Amino acid sequence: MVERLLGRHGAVEDHRDDPVSAVWAHVQQARNLKRPHTLELLKAMADEFIELHGDRLFGDDTAIVAGLARIAGRRIVVVGFQKGQDTEENIRRNFGLPHPDGYRKAMRVMDLAERFSMPILTFVDVQGAFPGAAAEERGIAEAIAKSVGLMTRLRTPIVVVITGEGGSGGALGLAVGDTIIALENSIYSVISPEGCATILWRSGEQSHEAATAMKVTAGEQQELGIVDIVIPEPGDGAHTDPVETARRIKEVVLERLDVLGRMTIDELVEARFQKFRVMGPYVVADRPTPPQERASITDRLRGLLSTRPSMPSMPGGGHDVPPGREEV
Amino acid sequence: MVERLLGRHGAVEDHRDDPVSAVWAHVQQARNLKRPHTLELLKAMADEFIELHGDRLFGDDTAIVAGLARIAGRRIVVVGFQKGQDTEENIRRNFGLPHPDGYRKAMRVMDLAERFSMPILTFVDVQGAFPGAAAEERGIAEAIAKSVGLMTRLRTPIVVVITGEGGSGGALGLAVGDTIIALENSIYSVISPEGCATILWRSGEQSHEAATAMKVTAGEQQELGIVDIVIPEPGDGAHTDPVETARRIKEVVLERLDVLGRMTIDELVEARFQKFRVMGPYVVADRPTPPQERASITDRLRGLLSTRPSMPSMPGGGHDVPPGREEV
């Protein structure tokens, strides 16, 4: 994936032998403000879009848009992050950094989707939630937690498309679904590479290394089982042909909605639950004795250094989980 | 009721023959800041009270308190307005004028009551919701509407006690229940007498007349079928013996909870719905012809001046509705 990207970019072709630089080029591509965001993609994909405003509690966050779209004749609730493509729009969109009102608006509109039997499509492209006091004190943490929780149980199909930056909890607030799609040049990470470097390397200058270590690229995330489908980007990247990008997304989204639509709602929600329930590998250490409820902690400690590898059970049977290593 | 009140108040005894002044004395009694509010009553009634704070959205409104109380061994969720009894507390309590956060906190805690099978007891004593921009722009209207709506459908018994001022929508936000109890000297009105006078008499000076015209006293509200039970106050009013006042409230509340507890939850919620569904008398005008769906408006207008009296149907069969007059 990375190689393909580099093959099209003369400027960074020098880094072909330098994986760290190649990953960083990918990160920069994902952050290109000219990439199409939710409204640009919708313009190309949807026959009709009625934007709904407001969280019915406090405000209308312009960094998250939500509404009712008709795509290929289907009624679909669309929610997504909206960065600006120029300075003026960026200011109006608060630089694409959402506040609690954004997630609360999303929840309100996603609730309409469930109540009126519309599937949900989300577009994810956000550096992270607004990290300042205005968001903190009005409960950005609660808003993200509630939105994540809601999306795990909504009784309607949910397709997520990561189109650019899948940044941390701020992205996750709209990124829980039955199918997780990512554009080829997008990234997904638990913290920004800069933030990771600052904390772990004690210097922001190691952000390239951090991006590499976290395996942030769409292709790597697919290998890890976090992303289900990677969509190749046209030309020199999504920003060079937004219409073709939208066409490719539309094709995959509609195909996935068809598949998901053939499941019963109960099956769908249970499969979504299981999909995330099994995410995250761990091992089960050897037990010194057969399971005993009152095993003393000293017994457990004796077994600490000897482990046997184990895979998490996968009741949903849906997604591959990469093998855990046996480092412990 | 008014006579009894006057009989105990030398200062206003002069007004015995002046019903307007008598009503105003009642209003002043209802507004006496020394009357026991939610926390004072709870102190006398409850063996245990754990106050819960915060709406999980924006703030913690100190003008509304909510929590878990144990009264006579029963688990009861209590929500109520809290005015201060002195200037310092009044400032801390925002003069007892609630913001949206207050009603949202109340809703959150009342939801716990339903989920964990606790009845709800509310104490109502409020001039009205905070009427300034801070409450308006964060949706005081939405908060009251949602709280009213929630209380109409909560699947647990709700007993409301109006202890002082039952002021307008601000009071109503916590005043929907299966049984509406009022202390003898309390008032209940759709708008403050001062506000009513300003609008209808075009002068605040007619507030006494407005209070009289609106029939604000607890006894009158009982006659109108809005209030179910009026509890006589001890001594010269609730403020002269808060402990005895609390004892009387406790006795009636527990008796009502016993009665309500014998209903199934479905019966309870349906009866509550019907109780309010039939409130508000109207008449049905004579129709010039048998009902015809496409009756022209001119036909209807012909029938306008001739009406026949009618009572609203009372599917629940619960509460008396006073007869409508035939003024139309």
Next chain:
Amino acid sequence: MPVRLPFRPRRDAYPPDLWTKCPGCAEMLFNKQLDKTLRVCPHCGHHFRISARMRVEQLVDQGSFVERDADLAPVDTLGFVDLKSYPDRLLAAQLSTGLRDAAVWGVAAMGGKRISLCVMDFFFIGGSMGSVVGEKVARAGEAAVAERIPLLIVSSSGGARMQEGTYSLMQLVKTMSVVERVKAARVPFISVMTDPTTGGVFASFAVVGDVNLAEPNALIRFAGDRVSAGTIGEELPPGYARAEFWISHGFVDRIVARAKLRDEIVSLLGFLIAPINGPTEPAPNPTSRPRAFFSALTGALSPDSNGESHPADTAAPRGGTTNG
């Protein structure tokens, strides 16, 4: 054939051959032209207040509105007298509007889709909500549930009707209890807030639509100026809490100009009504804009017209409403 009743001219009956001064831009507008623009000033976009009947006519498919419960009429249970008696106020309002109270409800079609529709009339005692208005809203909601058709309520109200005392306050409970059943039944509810939507109407059904629409510049508030000033001494800026304010504060989804209101509602209905057969549905039939359903009646109801125009629709009628 006009029916000659001793009615005063309705406030929104602008004689077609006279002129009205726009309160927004002070232009003189020819009334016949103003009717063609749905009572919206072609110069500045000022939305004149309109009667419930004109609103119905502007919104629904031509001839599709079937009114229900037109025979419900208010009563003066409290024997309420301020500067006038409540019965006198009622009679005056009934004569001037041709309505028995401040709301009209029925079933209709919009873009071919059947809906339950309730429209308030500000010209009837400031659109204040008493027992009849509450009853009609409730019945509209119950019909929506029973027939599983969307509920559309167009609000225009100064608040609760003080002359009915706490009965009017109880209409907040009555209407919300039915709205809760509408929501539980997963029946769509579109709320349209027009100038003004204040007090107890804003604080009950009007604010809790699945989608909340508002006409441009509509005043939407809970607490009235007089209450704010009287209680906390706070003076709010003029024009505080208009429709656009509520977009940025999160309580209104969309501001919709009157000329687009019908189409927008039809579009929303296309989303909120789940198709019966499968995930896709046919595109809605193109529907002609409704023509004047009530036009004959409008003439019939203003026989005693004295030729005055009534531009003062921005001044709230006193005499029956409470904000807050």
Next chain:
Amino acid sequence: MPVRLPFRPRRDAYPPDLWTKCPGCAEMLFNKQLDKTLRVCPHCGHHFRISARMRVEQLVDQGSFVERDADLAPVDTLGFVDLKSYPDRLLAAQLSTGLRDAAVWGVAAMGGKRISLCVMDFFFIGGSMGSVVGEKVARAGEAAVAERIPLLIVSSSGGARMQEGTYSLMQLVKTMSVVERVKAARVPFISVMTDPTTGGVFASFAVVGDVNLAEPNALIRFAGDRVSAGTIGEELPPGYARAEFWISHGFVDRIVARAKLRDEIVSLLGFLIAPINGPTEPAPNPTSRPRAFFSALTGALSPDSNGESHPADTAAPRGGTTNG
């Protein structure tokens, strides 16, 4: 009989015969005395961070805790290396804490009431949430639903564990999906936030308890200082977003001093567990405060103690957590 493993002293193992300087008031505190006050400074009320085991011991009825899934251990799926490799960090944390990862869960009794309990341990890589922590929280929630017993989670975490990449982010989904099932089952969930509860733990299960409790002065935040400063250049005041802040901002129900925490939780359980027989229930039996359940182990786990005290618990351990 102490087991001699090559463990470093645990950070919360204060040798009983030495002194610790209080970071709150700079008083020198005799460690034996500090243990008697549950690691709360008797002078200024500073709440020292404590291990998961000590927390369990302080909360539950003596001897009632039965740990489950103690054998779950983390893996380095990404092959993550920063200044140290993730396996090295894990091993160091395992040796110093005696835990396999940063959470312990099991069933226990409090005031005689059976509960499902999960406690995080900040001394294990900053209490960061990776796959094992997420799994334990999820299993604790699932057990609460299966056995219909209340869920109690005591959080102490710097956030998600970066070394597990997006797997750690997915633990927010995993834990919230189970919490949603706990709520749907009407099983009570009490969340206790202790110093610190930040990042992805605050933004998932910790903030959504039916009742949210917090220890005094606990740092509770989503976005870390470094993220705020790096992204928007906003410097937040020192001490921003402590527990008391969250009372006034509506996200914490009660601040509870450690000495009262157990009794308060027992009281809450008395409300949130519906009695089986009728509307009233007998008063809970007075229960003795728990005695040192893990005290022998505490000794066993610090054989190589070099006598140092560890007062630096207010400095967040680097090396594994993300805020925001």
